[in-house]
Amino acid sequence: MKNEIMIKKFVLGILFILGVTSLIAQEEKPNIIFILTDDLGYGDLGVLFQKQREGIQVQTPELDQMAEAGTILNRHYCPAPICAPSRASLITGMHQGHSNVRNMQFDKAIEENWNFANTLQKAGYHTIHLGKYGLQGWGHSPEKWAGYPTKRGFDYFYGYVRHVDGHQHYPANVWKLGDNKSHQQKKQVWDNNEEVSASLDKCYTTDLWTAKAKQLIISETKENPKRPFFMYLSYDTPHAALQLPTVAYPEGKGTKGGLQWLGQAGRMINTAEGTIDHYRDPHYTRKGLTDLAERFATSITRIDHCVGDLLQTLKDLKIDKKTIVIFSSDNGPHRESYLKGKRWSPSVFESAGNFKGSKGSSHEGGLRVPTFAWGPSRIKAGQKSNRPSQFHDWMATFCDYAGVHAPARTDGVSLRPTLSQEGAQREGIVYVEFNxxxxxxxxxxxxxxxxxxxxxxxxxxxxxxxxxxxxxxxxxxxxxxxxxxxxxxxxxxxLRMPNRHAKKSYDGEFVPGLDLDEEALSKGTRVQSYLGEWDWVPDFTQMTAKSVSKGHTISLDPLLAKKNAGLLFSGYIKIPKAGDWTFHCKATGGLIFKIHNKLVMDGDYKYDGSALSTTVRLAKGIHPYRLYYKTTTGKPALSLQWEGPNIAMSLIPADALLVKGEQKHKTK
Known part of the structure; x- marks a missing residue:
């Protein structure tokens, strides 16, 4: 009897330990891999559309299985139907009404500010970017490129820097079939600060980036098992040129099969052999398809093999249950081939599915991109969400999984409630702006x-x-x-701010106020107080305040401490006359000021306390605002002023600040 009691206690103890271990494991920061393809259409995948159509279908069995074992975001949108602005919004977490890269601004440097790489870096992640970039700025070397990946939060970069380099998929080889010199010439590949293309003979980039990804995942897992990693794997295919791999995909997949990084000049990967632009997937040959159709379908199935190879690598390393993988495309399907005298049509395989439009169009075919998330212990399997979402949501999502609150400046919302079925999903902004x-x-x-x-x-x-x-x-x-x-x-x-480098016909319109009954409002500002340590001004709206009170003016009196504290002021500003209203702010600390959902002033990333000012064209009426403030090392200070028609620069008076109802003080 005594032995039975001891055994029961022992078993209960083991179960308790296992339970605690399980909870701790759930709280571990997951590895995050974001796979972005170039010009892959919603209809190009079997699970989304190809299996529904008649005739020869593009084969994507690995991606289909990944999608079915995870969550499909059925109405996920890129922010513009072309690569540069789309990728900029993805990285920065800012939609096209706020991004500094808009329209056709290829190779423009993304702004130096918080993004999905440096926020995860601050959260303890090792950050990696492989493949196509195209947001570096002007110059010819990492020293000159203002927006080079390692200057924007990536610990390691290996890939194409210029967007046009991604139009040729054999960086070390001349391709004589190209329709112009740029599409024929060799391209540069950068390994951090070293240009390494000379050693990449016969390396097809889809294979090259994948082999490098496998090598880095294996080395990170073995050498830094407790450090989470973030990998942004950006393929330059199936975008034209419609080039073929050298040889068939290697047998097997994972750590012992599939693509392998050999690391030898002239034999960098195990498919760097044979003849460039040569191998056609046998599923598409002798079926009556055109040369371009065989090329296009082969390139997509090659990506499919690569993704399956990567997922098996995670399983072989036993890190699949602590990794989430996102798959998407930068915009809808393309029409170019970059082969002399030939033009591709996305209608051949119905790459846009049932949608109208393609790359360059803001109809669904150009904007709705194939997107799904996979993660055996993190992402709910077998679900499809029709809730609209967009690229700028990923930064907030990754911050959420990393256990940190997203910066207040971002436009996105975390998709974790949808992906993991945890909590209520916030409504996000889906906004498109292109030419x-x-x-x-x-x-x-x-x-x-x-x-x-x-x-x-x-x-x-x-x-x-x-x-x-x-x-x-x-x-x-x-x-x-x-x-x-x-x-x-x-x-x-x-929700947008004009950009002088991307002017729009509606830039000069007055921003309308809200249709609110002023009688239902009272004078003052709602003040929420917070305590904590943050690397940036966080989105306080997603945090529980330590206290909530009503103030007469914007003042730091409710601040709970001189260090590691923050405030969120919110309510409405009453604009007495339509016109150009300039807001001035100065602070010791960090600040973000929004009117409606417009980012009016950003005093966060590397803010030095200097005076900020922004002019907004506002209609007469009532406009909602949010002013976020966090302390830094100096003595807390904050000043917000305005000036407008018949009003000189001055503090915003108490009678211009309004709130709903009476705010009673609460301590939590």
Whole structure:
């Protein structure tokens, strides 16, 4: 009997330890891998569309299995239907109404600010970027490129720097079939600060980036098993040129098969042999397909092999359960081939699925990208979400998984509640801006202006669940849609800031206030107080305040400590007259100031306490605001002033600050 009791206690003790260990494991920061393809269409994957169509289908069995074992984000959007602005928003967490890279600004340096690499770096991650970049700025070397990856939060970079380099997939070889010199010439590959293309004979980039990814994952797991890593793996395929691999994919996959990094000049990877631009996947040969069709389909199936190889590597290393992997594409399918005298059409394999449009178009075919997340212990398997989301949401999502609050400046929301079924999913912003095209989601409907030559141009309005081809424009079909039309026109002005390098016809419009009854508001500002240590001004709206109070003016009196403390002021500013209103701010500490969802002032990343000012064209009325503040090492200080029509620069008076109801002091 005594022995039985002891055995029971022992078993209970073991179960308790296992339970605690399980909880700790759940709290461990997961490795994060984001795989971005170039110009892969929603319809190019079997699980999303290819299996539904007749005729020869593009084969993607590994990606299909990955999607089915994870969560498909069925309405996930790039921010612009072309690569540079799309990638910029992905990295920075800023939509195209705030990003410093817009329209066709290829190779422009992304701003030096918080992004998904340096925030994860601060959270303890080893950060890696492999493949295509294209956001480096002007110059010819890492020393000159202002936005080089290692200057934007990546510990390690291996890949193509210039966007045009990604148009040739054999960096060390001349390709005589190219339709111009750029598409024929050799390209540079950078290994941090060293240019290494001379050693990459016969290296097809899809294989090269994958082999490098496997090598780094294996070495990180063995040498730094307790350090999480973030890998941004950016393929330059299936974007043209429509080049073929050298040889068939190596047998097997994972640590003992598939692609292997050999590290020898002229034989860097195990597929660097044979003839460049030669191998055609046998599934597509002798089926009556054109040369271009065989090339295109082979390149996609090659990516499929690579992703399957990577996932098996994670399983072989027994880190699959502490890793999440995201797969996506930078925009819709392309029309170019870069072969002399030949042009590709995405209609051949119906690469846009049931959607209208392709790369360059803000219809669904150009914007809705194939996206899913996989992670055996982190991501819910077998689910498909139709909730609209966008590239700028990934930064907040990764911060959430890393256990840190996202910077307040970001436009995105964490998708973790959807991916992991944990908590309530916040509504995010889905906003598109590209040349004269503009779009957004509001109340579940897509608004789209293909030629927004002035703000009077109406949005086409679509229900993209019931009407995937966008064949029925709902604008003006009822009083409800007439009201929605006006709300869409108002909302796009409330969430973006003009950019002098990407001017729009609606830049000069007055930002409308909210339709609120001023009688239901009272004078003052809502003040939420926080304690904590943060590397940036965090999004306090996602944190529990230590106290909530009502202040008469914006003042640091409610600050709970001189160090490691923060405040969030919120409410409404009453603008007495339409015009250009300039806001001035100066602080010892960090600050973010937003009106509606417009990022008006950013005094966070490397902010030195100097005076900031921004002018916003506001209509007369009531406008919501949020002012975030966090302390630093100096004595806390904060000043917010305004000036506008008939008002000289001065502190915002108490009677211009409004809140809903009475805010009673609470301590939590």
């Amino acid at each position: 004269n095209q503009q779009g957004l989601y509001l109340d579940g409907y897509k608004g789209l202006r293909l030629k927004a030559t002035n703000h009077a141009v109406d949005f086409e309005i679509y229900d993209t669940i019931e009407d995937e081809p966008e064949s029925r424009n709902l604008a003006g079909t009822s009083a409800a849609f007439t009201r929605l039309q006006q709300r869409m026109k108002d909302e796009v002005l409330r």
